[in-house]
Amino acid sequence: MSIELTHPGCELLSGQPMVIKNVKNYFHIHTYGGLSPFFVGLREGRLLGTRCGNASCEEQRIFLPPRTHCPDCLSPSVWVEAPTVGEIYTHTEILYPGAGFKLTTPCPLISVSLEGVCTKMMSYLKEGQPRIGMKIKAVFNTEHPTHTILDLAWVPA
Amino acid sequence: MIKLGHGNLRIPKFEKPVYMVAAGQTDFRKKYPEKTTEELCVEAFSMAALENDLKVSLSELKRMINFCVYSQFADHFGDQLLGASKIHDALGFDPLGNIEVKTGGATGGHSVLAGALAVASGYANCVPVVGWERMDEVPTRQGNAYIASAACKNFESELGWMYTAYYALMAQRYQYEHKVPRETLAKIAVKNHGYAVSSPFSQNPMRITVEDVLENNLVSDPLSFLECCVMSTGAAVLILADEETAYTITDQPIRLTAICSGTHTLRTADRRPMEVLRLPHEPEDLYKNYQHDWPGFSSFLAARMAAYLAYHMAGIKNPVEDLDILETHDAFTISDIQTYEDIGLRPYGRGREFIDSGEGYYGGKLPANLSGGLIGSMHAVGATGIFQINEIFWQLQQKWAKFHADPKMWERYGKTKPADFENLQVKNARRGAAISHAGTGSHVTMAILEKV
Numbered sequence: 324m325s326i327e328l329t330h331p332g333c334e335l336l337s338g339q340p341m342v343i344k345n346v347k348n349y350f351h352i353h354t355y356g357g358l359s360p361f362f363v364g365l366r367e368g369r370l371l372g373t374r375c376g377n378a379s380c381e382e383q384r385i386f387l388p389p390r391t392h393c394p395d396c397l398s399p400s401v402w403v404e405a406p407t408v409g410e411i412y413t414h415t416e417i418l419y420p421g422a423g424f425k426l427t428t429p430c431p432l433i434s435v436s437l438e439g440v441c442t443k444m445m446s447y448l449k450e451g452q453p454r455i456g457m458k459i460k461a462v463f464n465t466e467h468p469t470h471t472i473l474d475l476a477w478v479p480a
Numbered sequence: 481m482i483k484l485g486h487g488n489l490r491i492p493k494f495e496k497p498v499y500m501v502a503a504g505q506t507d508f509r510k511k512y513p514e515k516t517t518e519e520l521c522v523e524a525f526s527m528a529a530l531e532n533d534l535k536v537s538l539s540e541l542k543r544m545i546n547f548c549v550y551s552q553f554a555d556h557f558g559d560q561l562l563g564a565s566k567i568h569d570a571l572g573f574d575p576l577g578n579i580e581v582k583t584g585g586a587t588g589g590h591s592v593l594a595g596a597l598a599v600a601s602g603y604a605n606c607v608p609v610v611g612w613e614r615m616d617e618v619p620t621r622q623g624n625a626y627i628a629s630a631a632c633k634n635f636e637s638e639l640g641w642m643y644t645a646y647y648a649l650m651a652q653r654y655q656y657e658h659k660v661p662r663e664t665l666a667k668i669a670v671k672n673h674g675y676a677v678s679s680p681f682s683q684n685p686m687r688i689t690v691e692d693v694l695e696n697n698l699v700s701d702p703l704s705f706l707e708c709c710v711m712s713t714g715a716a717v718l719i720l721a722d723e724e725t726a727y728t729i730t731d732q733p734i735r736l737t738a739i740c741s742g743t744h745t746l747r748t749a750d751r752r753p754m755e756v757l758r759l760p761h762e763p764e765d766l767y768k769n770y771q772h773d774w775p776g777f778s779s780f781l782a783a784r785m786a787a788y789l790a791y792h793m794a795g796i797k798n799p800v801e802d803l804d805i806l807e808t809h810d811a812f813t814i815s816d817i818q819t820y821e822d823i824g825l826r827p828y829g830r831g832r833e834f835i836d837s838g839e840g841y842y843g844g845k846l847p848a849n850l851s852g853g854l855i856g857s858m859h860a861v862g863a864t865g866i867f868q869i870n871e872i873f874w875q876l877q878q879k880w881a882k883f884h885a886d887p888k889m890w891e892r893y894g895k896t897k898p899a900d901f902e903n904l905q906v907k908n909a910r911r912g913a914a915i916s917h918a919g920t921g922s923h924v925t926m927a928i929l930e931k932v
């Protein structure tokens with residue numbers, strides 16, 4: 324006798340070798356944990372970075388992306404406002420993104436250089452053609468936030 | 481800023497010398513539905529055991545093994561957690577102890593490092609290192625998204641889901657700082673696709689010109705499709721042993737004189753400028769007037785650290801003079817130029833000279849990626865670092881032709897040996913190096929192998 328299953332089964336793509344399609348449809352719950360103030364900030368139109376909370380640490384510049392702890396002395400960080408005007412350190416244009424990309428192509432991807440910030444965060448240019456050294460300012464997606472890093476972008480200053 | 485202390489720069493050493501005795505691999509394909517991952521690994525191990533002129537039979541070799549290392553980049557791709565357990569079982573190694581190593585694109589290199597540590601310490605005396613990746617279960621776009629899950633999920637992955645874009649950021653900055661012409665980058669793609677023509681293992685052999693590369697569609701400006709590594713399915717195996725065991729197994733062991741690891745932040749963004757770490761052959765004042773941030777976006781501290789330790793460990797005074805053959809992790813043309821500088825083939829800013837001078841070609845002083853590399857031959861990630869060392873191993877044993885020139889090797893993979901096949905055996909090659917590299921330079925190993 325044949326086994327009868329109510330499940331529709333897998334689609335057969337090839338008989339020999341036998342190849343089937345195994346469909347996945349699931350989600351992950353992701354926490355921003357101690358980095359949450361940064362993402363809450365984006366929703367409010369604020370760019371928050373962190374600084375080492377230890378006054379005797381050699382690294383007193385701002386980290387952006389923020390860090391919950393200073394990588395040099397492991398002291399807890401304090402949240403500070405980062406400059407929202409800076410310049411393009413480098414750029415590219417994404418023409419073929421990977422699956423799950425939510426912006427439109429071509430997408431100008433940039434790395435941002437900010438005064439007093441020791442890192443150069445990755446972001447994208449919402450308007451204009453990027454070039455190295457171009458002055459830019461931060462813009463935020465406060466109306467319908469995605470709650471991701473895409474809620475921050477830059478435009479020519 | 482990163483300040484390296486004395487302890488941080490201590491040169492690694494093996495308590496006992498480590499030898500490589502055998503190499504095996506499958507061919508590499510975009511899609512490989514004919515074989516399960518276990519079959520691919522059995523095939524690679526069998527080649528290592530049966531086709532390297534060993535003095536012991538396959539079963540004798542198996543009975544000599546006392547520890548195993550497995551190398552797979554991403555469980556996502558194979559859609560099988562604990563896949564190593566199935567491979568271990570398929571190879572009939574139960575109940576021997578094993579570990580699986582994971583360091584992104586550098587997983588192969590770090591797996592060999594783990595195997596070497598076991599042998600060098602006396603923990604084990606014969607260790608197979610088995611690597612694979614099955615990247616053909618998902619469409620290429622999804623594969624790229626999986627790879628981009630190895631970028632920071634909070635601050636980077638959403639910005640492209642594509643590693644090529646992250647390398648393109650480095651390429652633009654490198655070109656701005658060092659004015660490397662697009663033609664030089666294109667030459668690397670031409671070279672490696674071209675060498676792949678003479679390898680029966682390769683996935684993407686091509687005879688192309690610089691113009692073809694320059695006119696090719698861009699993935700992410702300035703990198704074109706022809707300048708990016710392939711996505712492959714396949715496996716590679718190598719076997720390490722201590723001295724006594726090595727000479728029981730083969731008359732031609734190759735010594736692994738060094739394998740060293742370096743790291744840097746996963747996010748390129750987080751790389752704070754620091755003083756250049758100088759290699760043994762670089763004079764003290766070489767970078768006195770260096771005008772750019774180091775490592776910035778143009779250099780890989782992880783590669784520099786690995787090279788610094790490996791050169792000291794293996795007694796390399798000048799890489800171009802002392803090495804005869806090289807395999808780099810040419811995931812993208814730009815990262816190859818960057819790596820030439822990090823490993824000291826040229827000072828920072830002058831990496832292009834390694835290609836423009838012809839030194840990096842067959843017949844040059846230090847031919848690089850004669851295997852076809854990641855651009856021309858394969859990037860089945862967990863197998864890659866092992867494949868590179870295998871190719872160096874056969875070169876140092878003067879057996880390259882046995883594995884590449886025999887028409888039967890080509891037939892084995894359903895191919896015909898091409899009419900324009902070139903013999904790429906480097907005459908009198910004594911010493912070779914291989915670079916295994918992850919992320920945008922998050923982990924790098926450098927292995928140095930030497931003819932005994």
Ligand SMILES: [Zn+2]
Nearest residue numbers: 375380393396
């Ligand atoms: Zn601190």
